[in-house]
Amino acid sequence: MPDALAADHRAAFAADVRDGLARAQKAIPSRWLYDAHGSALFEQITQLPEYYPTRTETAILRQMAGTIAAQVGRGATLVEYGAGASVKTRILLDALDGLAAYVPIDVSAAFLHETARGLRTDYPALAVEPVVADFLAPIALPAALHGTGPRLGFFPGSTIGNLSDAEIVAFLGRARADLGPGAQFILGADLKKSPAILIPAYDDATGVTAAFNLNLLTRINRELAGSFDVSAFRHEARWNDDASRIEMHLVSTADQTARVGDGLFAFPAGETIHTENSRKFTIDGDLAEDCAHAGWTIEDRWTDAASLFAVLLLRAG
Numbered sequence: 001m002p003d004a005l006a007a008d009h010r011a012a013f014a015a016d017v018r019d020g021l022a023r024a025q026k027a028i029p030s031r032w033l034y035d036a037h038g039s040a041l042f043e044q045i046t047q048l049p050e051y052y053p054t055r056t057e058t059a060i061l062r063q064m065a066g067t068i069a070a071q072v073g074r075g076a077t078l079v080e081y082g083a084g085a086s087v088k089t090r091i092l093l094d095a096l097d098g099l100a101a102y103v104p105i106d107v108s109a110a111f112l113h114e115t116a117r118g119l120r121t122d123y124p125a126l127a128v129e130p131v132v133a134d135f136l137a138p139i140a141l142p143a144a145l146h147g148t149g150p151r152l153g154f155f156p157g158s159t160i161g162n163l164s165d166a167e168i169v170a171f172l173g174r175a176r177a178d179l180g181p182g183a184q185f186i187l188g189a190d191l192k193k194s195p196a197i198l199i200p201a202y203d204d205a206t207g208v209t210a211a212f213n214l215n216l217l218t219r220i221n222r223e224l225a226g227s228f229d230v231s232a233f234r235h236e237a238r239w240n241d242d243a244s245r246i247e248m249h250l251v252s253t254a255d256q257t258a259r260v261g262d263g264l265f266a267f268p269a270g271e272t273i274h275t276e277n278s279r280k281f282t283i284d285g286d287l288a289e290d291c292a293h294a295g296w297t298i299e300d301r302w303t304d305a306a307s308l309f310a311v312l313l314l315r316a317g
């Protein structure tokens, strides 16, 4: 990351932590979970037996790739929002007919360029046009998108579940404007289910998710001159039925204080820092509503046999 950008990033992190720890319910936005170590831990989470979303979505995509390709048509431009070139991306790259271009969008320039290099080797005929950007902010998309072929957005992993309704509508609305009328969009969405399945998925037996959550405090200590005693906090995954979401919290296990830069914050025993929401959707409820508000209709949908996860095909009106 260039120095000026890194300084901006750190200032935004510091502001989010300072503001978040001053609230009645302490909270830090989940995007700060993903430093290099956090991203590696998340990769490990996706392989855990308890964490069903990744393997379930991948299986749906594998099974439906031919159908999706037929519904999209020849010569599409595929735009992926967030970290690209996963196994899931390659399923689409292999299935889509005469793909015109692949446009992965990610904040990490190093990651994107490595991804692009790998894809250009494996798909020599494919135009790979990476865009370094935060997909939650307005994005300048490359000229490839102004061609005549179909435009297809891709946002897998139920990352949409980590956003608020307002963020979902803003994100999908911008994607609708960028991709244009008639565009399609493949959206992965995790579905509402029993807490008996959800809680272990977010609090696994080997403690990888706990390490992922606690790493946020280690990151604050390192990047923001924090003084957290990480061993005096524990990970908790809670099901919030009213909001239909799993919440991750860091629970203080003792009466303690911690410094972050110049600020001093108190953490009575039992108090928590709320670090992530992971919404679980009912397709025809809140999700269809958010899509409609952003100018998309649900054209098709596919789920696994146990209805754990859904892949939606949206169409821009």
Ligand code: AVI
Binding pocket: 045, 053, 157, 158, 159, 160, 161, 162, 201, 202, 209, 276, 277, 278
């Ligand atoms: C990235 N996101 C979709 C994951 C989720 O399931 O909400 C993040 C995660 N947090 C804990 N485990 C996985």
